Amino acid sequence: MWGIIRQKVGSGGLPVPISGKSLQSIRPAVSAMRSYSSAAKEMTVRDALNSALDEEMSADPKVFLMGEEVGEYQGAYKISKGLLEKYGPERVLDTPITEAGFAGIGVGAAYYGLKPVVEFMTFNFSMQAIDHIINSAAKSNYMSAGQISVPIVFRGPNGAAAGVGAQHSQCFAPWYGSCPGLKVLVPYSSEDARGLLKAAIRDPDPVVFLENELLYGESFPVSAEALDSSFCLPIGKAKIEREGKDVTITAYSKMVGYALKAAEILAKEGISAEVINLRSIRPLDKSTINASVRKTNRLVTVEEGFPQHGVGAEICTCVIEESFGYLDAPVERIAGADVPMPYAANLERMAVPQVEDIVRAAKRTCYRSVPMAAAA
Amino acid sequence: MSCSFSAVNSIQPRSLSTDNPSITPFKPTPSPFLGSTLKPRFNSLKKSPSASTRRRSSIVAVSDVVKEKSLNFKSSPSNLLITKEEGLVLYEDMVLGRAFEDMCAQMYYRGKMFGFVHLYNGQEAVSTGCIKLLKQEDSVVSTYRDHVHSLSKGVPARQVMSELFGKTTGCVRGQGGSMHMFSKEFNVLGGFAFIGEGIPVATGAAFTSRYKREVLKEADCDHVTMAFFGDGTCNNGQFFECLNMAALWKLPIIFVVENNLWAIGMSHLRATSDPAIWKKGPAFGMPGVHVDGMDVLKVREVAKEAVERARRGEGPTLIECETYRFRGHSLADPDELRDPAEKAHYATRDPITALKKYMIENKLASEAEFKAIDKKIDEVVEDAVEFADASPHPGRSQLLENVFADPKGFGIGPDGKYRCEDPKFTEGTAHV
Numbered sequence: 001m002w003g004i005i006r007q008k009v010g011s012g013g014l015p016v017p018i019s020g021k022s023l024q025s026i027r028p029a030v031s032a033m034r035s036y037s038s039a040a041k042e043m044t045v046r047d048a049l050n051s052a053l054d055e056e057m058s059a060d061p062k063v064f065l066m067g068e069e070v071g072e073y074q075g076a077y078k079i080s081k082g083l084l085e086k087y088g089p090e091r092v093l094d095t096p097i098t099e100a101g102f103a104g105i106g107v108g109a110a111y112y113g114l115k116p117v118v119e120f121m122t123f124n125f126s127m128q129a130i131d132h133i134i135n136s137a138a139k140s141n142y143m144s145a146g147q148i149s150v151p152i153v154f155r156g157p158n159g160a161a162a163g164v165g166a167q168h169s170q171c172f173a174p175w176y177g178s179c180p181g182l183k184v185l186v187p188y189s190s191e192d193a194r195g196l197l198k199a200a201i202r203d204p205d206p207v208v209f210l211e212n213e214l215l216y217g218e219s220f221p222v223s224a225e226a227l228d229s230s231f232c233l234p235i236g237k238a239k240i241e242r243e244g245k246d247v248t249i250t251a252y253s254k255m256v257g258y259a260l261k262a263a264e265i266l267a268k269e270g271i272s273a274e275v276i277n278l279r280s281i282r283p284l285d286k287s288t289i290n291a292s293v294r295k296t297n298r299l300v301t302v303e304e305g306f307p308q309h310g311v312g313a314e315i316c317t318c319v320i321e322e323s324f325g326y327l328d329a330p331v332e333r334i335a336g337a338d339v340p341m342p343y344a345a346n347l348e349r350m351a352v353p354q355v356e357d358i359v360r361a362a363k364r365t366c367y368r369s370v371p372m373a374a375a376a
Numbered sequence: 377m378s379c380s381f382s383a384v385n386s387i388q389p390r391s392l393s394t395d396n397p398s399i400t401p402f403k404p405t406p407s408p409f410l411g412s413t414l415k416p417r418f419n420s421l422k423k424s425p426s427a428s429t430r431r432r433s434s435i436v437a438v439s440d441v442v443k444e445k446s447l448n449f450k451s452s453p454s455n456l457l458i459t460k461e462e463g464l465v466l467y468e469d470m471v472l473g474r475a476f477e478d479m480c481a482q483m484y485y486r487g488k489m490f491g492f493v494h495l496y497n498g499q500e501a502v503s504t505g506c507i508k509l510l511k512q513e514d515s516v517v518s519t520y521r522d523h524v525h526s527l528s529k530g531v532p533a534r535q536v537m538s539e540l541f542g543k544t545t546g547c548v549r550g551q552g553g554s555m556h557m558f559s560k561e562f563n564v565l566g567g568f569a570f571i572g573e574g575i576p577v578a579t580g581a582a583f584t585s586r587y588k589r590e591v592l593k594e595a596d597c598d599h600v601t602m603a604f605f606g607d608g609t610c611n612n613g614q615f616f617e618c619l620n621m622a623a624l625w626k627l628p629i630i631f632v633v634e635n636n637l638w639a640i641g642m643s644h645l646r647a648t649s650d651p652a653i654w655k656k657g658p659a660f661g662m663p664g665v666h667v668d669g670m671d672v673l674k675v676r677e678v679a680k681e682a683v684e685r686a687r688r689g690e691g692p693t694l695i696e697c698e699t700y701r702f703r704g705h706s707l708a709d710p711d712e713l714r715d716p717a718e719k720a721h722y723a724t725r726d727p728i729t730a731l732k733k734y735m736i737e738n739k740l741a742s743e744a745e746f747k748a749i750d751k752k753i754d755e756v757v758e759d760a761v762e763f764a765d766a767s768p769h770p771g772r773s774q775l776l777e778n779v780f781a782d783p784k785g786f787g788i789g790p791d792g793k794y795r796c797e798d799p800k801f802t803e804g805t806a807h808v
Contacts, residue, residue, distance in 0.1 A: 068639075068640070068642065069640050069641050069642060072641055072642075072713055073640060073641030073642070073713060076640070094642055094646065094647070095647075096608065096611035096612075096639075096642070096647035096648065097571055097572070097608040097609065097611055097612055097639060097642075097647070098611050098612055098613065100613055101611075101613065124569075124570070125570065128570065128572075128612075161491075162490060162491060163490035163491030163492075163542075163553065164491045164492050164553075164555075164569075165491060165492075165552060165553040165554075165555050165556055165569060166551075166552075166556065167555070167556070167568070167569035167570060168492070168555075168569055337775060337776070338776075338779075339775060339776060339779050340779070342550065342551045342770070342774075342775065343491065343539075343542055343550060343551055343552055343553030343554075343556070344542035344543070344544075344550035344551065344553075344769060344770045345490060345542050345769075346542075346769045346770065347542075347550065347551070347770050347774060347775050350772065350775050351775060
C-alpha cells in the first residue's frame with residue numbers, strides 16, 4: 001500500500017505553461033538520477049484519474065460514478081472517458097443539473113451501503129450542494145455515534161482555470177478543510193492522483209477530492225508500482241517533492257509546480273528550498289511540515305485561494321505553535337489576491353500567485369531582499 | 377392538479393380574445409394563453425411519451441392555438457402581426473445577434489477572447505421576440521449565454537465586445553467577461569455562470585418592482601423582469617422555488633425557458649421526467665405556454681401577452697420557447713453528441729430567414745432593405761472589434777477596486793470615525 005518512492009531530484013521540475021489555453025506542450029523532466037531499472041512511464045493526470053476510477057469500479061461493484069456529463073459526454077473534462085461503455089448506465093450516471101439533489105442522493109446511497117463517487121463539474125458548483133457535503137455527509141458519523149459512515153467521494157476540478165471569471169475560479173480547500181468529519185485531498189502529479197483517488201474511494205469516510213483543471217493535461221512520470229492496481233497513497237501524509245535546507249515552501253495542487261520552478265530559480269542563487277506537496281489538506285500533515293521547518297528554520301506557504309482564513313493561515317499558525325523556537329524569520333504566506341477573480345487576462349495573472357512571488361517571498365525569509373511592508 | 381385549475385381560471389387576460397377575431401373557436405378554452413392547463417393540452421401529453429423514445433429527434437409540440445393563429449395570419453394579410461418598422465427592428469436585432477456571435481467565434485479562435493464563451497446562434501428569435509417589448513427600466517436576467525440578451529436590451533456592441541476582450545472599456549471594465557454581463561443603465565442584471573442562479577435574482581427584481589408600487593407608492597411603477605434560462609435549469613431546485621414564490625406573491629416576472637433540447641451533452645429527454653416544461657407553470661398557479669422559439673413573431677405575441685399581464689399586476693408567466701443552438705454549448709464543446717440530422721432540421725428553421733421570408737411574402741420590405749441592414753450590422757460589428765482592439769487593458773490598480781461599494785468598511789462614517797460611536801447611529805436617523 002505504501003507505494004511512495006522518494007524521488008531525490010527535482011523530477012517535479014516540470015515547466016507549467018501559464019498560458020490561458022490547453023497544456024498540451026509538456027516537456028518531460030530529464031532526471032539525472034533514475035532510481036528505477038526501467039524507464040519511468042509518463043501519464044497525464046487525466047489518465048491517472050481515469051485509470052484509478054476504472055480499477056476501483058472493477059474491483060468493487062458497489063462503487064458507482066454520478067455527475068453531470070460523466071457518461072455519454074465522456075466526462076466534462078474527459079476524466080470518465082470510456083467508463084460508460086465499460087460499466088453501463090447503472091453505474092455511470094448522467095444526472096440532470098441538480099447538484100443539491102444528486103449530492104444528496106449520493107450521500108443517501110452511501111448511508112445505505114454503496115460507495116458513490118460524485119463528480120462536480122467544478123467545485124464552484126458544489127456550493128449548491130454544500131449542505132449535503134457538510135451536514136449530511138461530514139457530520140453523520142458523529143451525529144449517529146459511529147453507526148452510519150459515509151464512504152463517499154466528492155471530486156472535481158477546483159481553483160482557477162484560465163479566463164473563466166469570478167464564479168468559476170474559487171479555491172475551496174480552505175472551506176472544506178475547516179470542517180471536521182471530512183477528508184480533503186489535493187493531488188498534484190499523476191501518481192498523487194492515482195494513489196489518492198484510490199485511497200479516497202476505499203476510505204469509509206467522506207472525502208472531498210480537489211483536482212485542478214489545468215493539471216489534467218500535464219504528464220508526469222509514474223513508477224511501475226504506481227501503475228499497479230492495488231497502489232494506494234496514505235491519506236494525511238505530505239510528500240517532500242524536493243529536499244533542501246534553507247527554506248521550506250509548502251504548496252498544494254497546481255502551486256506545487258510553481259513552487260518547484262521557484263526552487264530551481266532559488267537554487268541558482270544559492271538558496272536550497274525544500275518543497276512540500278501537501279497532498280492532504282485535512283488531515284494536515286503537521287508533523288512533516290514541522291520537521292521540515294525545524295530543519296530549514298524558514299517557511300513560505302503558497303496557495304491559490306483567498307488569503308484570509310486560507311490553508312496558509314493554518315499552516316503558519318501550526319508552525320508557530322509547535323516550532324516557534326526554530327524559526328529564524330517571520331513566516332510568509334502567499335495566496336491569491338483578496339478579490340473575486342477578474343476576467344481580464346492581465347488582471348487574472350495578477351490575482352494568482354506567480355513564480356516570482358514565491359521567489360521573492362523565499363528571499364525575504366532569507367533576508368536576501370528588502371522586506372516589504374505589505375504583500376502586493 | 378385540481379388546485380392549479382382553480383388558480384388559473386381566476387386569471388382572465390382580456391386582450392387576446394377581443395383582439396384576434398380570426399381564432400377559430402373549436403378549442404373550448406376561453407383564452408389560448410391559459411390553454412396549457414385544460415383539456416386541449418392532452419393532445420400534446422400523448423405526444424411526449426413517444427417523443428421520449430426518439431431521443432435525438434425534435435419535439436414537435438408547438439402550442440396548437442398559436443400554430444393555428446399563425447396559419448390564419450398567413451392567409452389574411454390584413455391581420456399582420458407586425459408593421460414594417462417593427463419588422464425591420466426585429467430583423468436588425470436578430471442579425472446583430474447573429475453577426476456578433478459569429479464574430480465572437482472568429483475572435484476566440486484568434487486568441488482575442490478566452491475562457492468560456494457560449495454563443496447564441498439560432499436562438500435569436502427568443503431574445504429579440506421577448507426583449508424588444510421591454511422598456512429601458514424593465515430588467516433582464518440571463519445565464520452565461522448572455523451576449524445577445526445584452527445587445528437586445530440596448531447595451532452597445534462596442535461595450536460587449538470590449539468586455540469579451542477583457543478591456544477596460546467593456547461594460548463591466550473587463551472584470552466579468554463573457555458570462556457576467558451587467559449594465560445598470562440598461563438594467564441587465566447579469567450574466568450568471570451557475571444555471572438557475574439568475575432566476576431568484578430576477579424574482580427579486582420583480583419583487584422590487586412590486587414593492588415600489590405597493591409600499592413605496594410609486595404608482596406608475598410597472599417594471600417587469602424577464603428571466604432567461606435553459607431546459608437544464610428547469611430541473612434545478614431554485615427554479616421551482618421561484619415559480620412558487622412568484623406566483624404566491626404575484627410578482628411581475630416572465631420566466632422564459634429557452635429549451636434548446638441540450639444541456640452541454642445531456643439531452644433534455646434524458647434528464648427530465650416530464651419534458652414538457654410549460655406544464656410546470658400551472659403546477660404552481662401561473663400560466664404556462666409553449667411556443668415555437670424559432671419564430672420571432674410567435675414569441676413576440678406570447679411575450680406581449682405575458683408582459684401585459686405582468687404590468688397589470690396579474691402575476692408571473694412561464695413561457696417555454698422551443699429553440700435550438702446551432703453551435704455547441706460553448707466554443708470548447710466539440711458538439712459530438714447531437715445528431716447532424718437534427719441540426720440540419722433546425723438550420724432550415726433559421727429565425728432570421730423565416731422573418732425575412734415572412735416580410736417579403738407580405739410585401740412589408742424589399743430585399744434591398746434587408747441587405748442594407750445586413751451591411752449596417754456588419755459595420756457595427758467591425759467597429760466594435762476595432763474599438764475593443766484599440767482599447768487599453770485594465771490598469772494594475774483596477775485589480776483591487778470594486779470589491780466593496782463602501783471600501784472603508786461598514787463601520788467607518790464619512791467623518792472618519794466609527795459609526796457605532798455616533799450616538800444617533802441606532803436611532804434610525806443616521807445615514808448608513
